[in-house]
Amino acid sequence: MSSITKRIPENASETLVALFSVLDQDSEDNGRMIFSIQDNLPFILKLTFKNFFTIVSEKALDRENQAEYNITITVTDLGTPRLKTKYNITVLNNSPTLHICSVSATDRDSGNNAQVTYSLLPPQDPHLPVASLVSINTDNGHLFALRSLDHEALQAFEFHVGATDRGSPALSSEALVHVLVLDTNDNSPFVLYPLQNGSAPCTELVPQAAEPGYLVTKVVAVDGDSGQNAWLSFQLLKATEPGLFSVWEDNGEVRTARLLSEHDAAKHRLLVLVKDNGEPPRSATATLHVLLVNGFFQPYLPLPEAVPAQSQADSLIVYLMVVLASVSLLFLFSVLLFVVVWLCRRSRAASVGHCSVP
Numbered sequence: 412m413s414s415i416t417k418r419i420p421e422n423a424s425e426t427l428v429a430l431f432s433v434l435d436q437d438s439e440d441n442g443r444m445i446f447s448i449q450d451n452l453p454f455i456l457k458l459t460f461k462n463f464f465t466i467v468s469e470k471a472l473d474r475e476n477q478a479e480y481n482i483t484i485t486v487t488d489l490g491t492p493r494l495k496t497k498y499n500i501t502v503l504n505n506s507p508t509l510h511i512c513s514v515s516a517t518d519r520d521s522g523n524n525a526q527v528t529y530s531l532l533p534p535q536d537p538h539l540p541v542a543s544l545v546s547i548n549t550d551n552g553h554l555f556a557l558r559s560l561d562h563e564a565l566q567a568f569e570f571h572v573g574a575t576d577r578g579s580p581a582l583s584s585e586a587l588v589h590v591l592v593l594d595t596n597d598n599s600p601f602v603l604y605p606l607q608n609g610s611a612p613c614t615e616l617v618p619q620a621a622e623p624g625y626l627v628t629k630v631v632a633v634d635g636d637s638g639q640n641a642w643l644s645f646q647l648l649k650a651t652e653p654g655l656f657s658v659w660e661d662n663g664e665v666r667t668a669r670l671l672s673e674h675d676a677a678k679h680r681l682l683v684l685v686k687d688n689g690e691p692p693r694s695a696t697a698t699l700h701v702l703l704v705n706g707f708f709q710p711y712l713p714l715p716e717a718v719p720a721q722s723q724a725d726s727l728i729v730y731l732m733v734v735l736a737s738v739s740l741l742f743l744f745s746v747l748l749f750v751v752v753w754l755c756r757r758s759r760a761a762s763v764g765h766c767s768v769p
Contacts, residue, residue, distance in 0.1 A: 504594050520578060602697045
């Protein structure tokens with residue numbers, strides 16, 4: 412017999428309470444098992460696959476009406492006598508519930524010979540600190556996890572439980588308990604790109620001639636959970652100009668939604684929501700900066716902070732052009748003067764004529 416207790420939210424509809432399986436290594440009827448729970452409880456025992464069973468709530472529960480239910484799952488084989496040799500237990504990641512299950516053994520003797528005590532047997536793997544994970548009540552076989560179990564650190568482990576009577580000589584048997592730690596949504600998505608560490612924002616450039624569907628960038632994020640808890644979806648929460656950009660839900664690609672025009676702002680800020688598929692879901696946000704440019708060289712519209720620097724550059728260019736023109740004119744005048752003087756001297760040497768130099 413195995414008893415499992417879980418905490419589930421109030422007013423939830425059909426909710427998974429436990430997932431478990433039991434394996435009997437015997438054959439034929441000796442290996443066939445019967446599963447049952449108590450009657451008159453708002454829970455259903457379902458066969459999912461072969462010897463895998465789930466317990467789900469049949470309807471929404473009211474905490475004010477009843478705050479706690481104790482569900483006992485009885486598993487027996489069809490052999491003679493009916494034996495129980497292995498327990499497969501499923502616990503939720505970081506579950507606050509300390510009670511994992513109960514191991515139960517019966518003895519057909521009477522008196523002290525029928526009194527059974529329970530103990531944890533030394534693990535076969537010396538590197539697995541079972542004693543730091545679980546403990547057992549020697550009188551009733553209850554197993555009280557010593558701490559919450561983290562799926563990211565330990566997905567599964569197993570150990571042996573011994574049952575010994577108080578007869579003389581004492582007789583004993585053992586059972587194998589296999590614990591599977593299910594993942595819960597305890598990690599939020601983490602944005603890898605663009606970086607959200609408070610440093611200088613990365614600006615994406617978009618040419619003015621971009622067609623609708625132009626790939627601007629891609630938001631990249633990961634989730635430390637597994638399974639559906641790690642499935643991520645993306646959504647555009649805010650934008651400087653709604654309708655200009657869109658975000659693909661499945662892969663985080665940011666694309667233009669229409670043609671750009673000269674009336675669009677030059678600078679845009681986008682806020683993207685990254686959400687996982689857990690229950691309840693966890694989320695993170697990513698901020699993107701987009702700049703519209705004419706090609707990939709000149710901004711489509713000049714930014715206000717760039718105007719003073721541009722004015723200074725224009726003044727310097729004008730000054731250099733004036734200086735260069737002045738030097739060129741002075742050089743040309745010097746050359747002309749030299750030619751005129753040389754011609755006059757040549758004429759004076761050839762004749763006594765008069766040469767007037769203006």
